[in-house]
Amino acid sequence: MASLVIEPLSAAAFAPFGQVIETSGAQHYPINNGMTERYHDLARIELGGAQPRPLVSIFRGQPYALPLSLKLVERHPLGSQAFYPLSAHPWLVIVAEDDGGTPARLRAFQPTIGQGVNIAMNTWHGVLTPLEAASDFLVVDRGGEGNNLEEYHFDEPWTVTR
Ligand SMILES: NC(=O)N[C@@H](O)C(=O)O
């Protein structure tokens, strides 16, 4: 049985899979006469395929228990997908490299409060995985023509633990 141990999320560790959306390390500057600080340009939103447009949605995810039995990952060949939590509940981001169409070298990350992610276009990832409580996330991804979802079902589930 293949197993995966959860790691803390960092921009460096996540770089092969996309960007971490957080104020730490971000370019920032005051706007609105100094009443607001803009943390600028935190993610590279990718919109491919025909007639692409950005979608802003809220995903209300139900919690999963640990140890997690990961049966599939998916990817979006036509666009990136960003998740930013609207609560302080814990969640997981599971991603994988690609070996000729097969997910490889899986990683499981647990964001800290204040961290979101932008998963790069065509990057294997687990579906939204809240822990402990139902949680809302602001999601920015790609709408338009074409099929933007590819799934990969593992022969044997991965067990994801702390
Ligand atoms: N299917 C869908 O919109 N959600 C997934 O892409 C996901 O990553 O949770």
Ligand code: NI
């Ligand atoms: Ni997705």
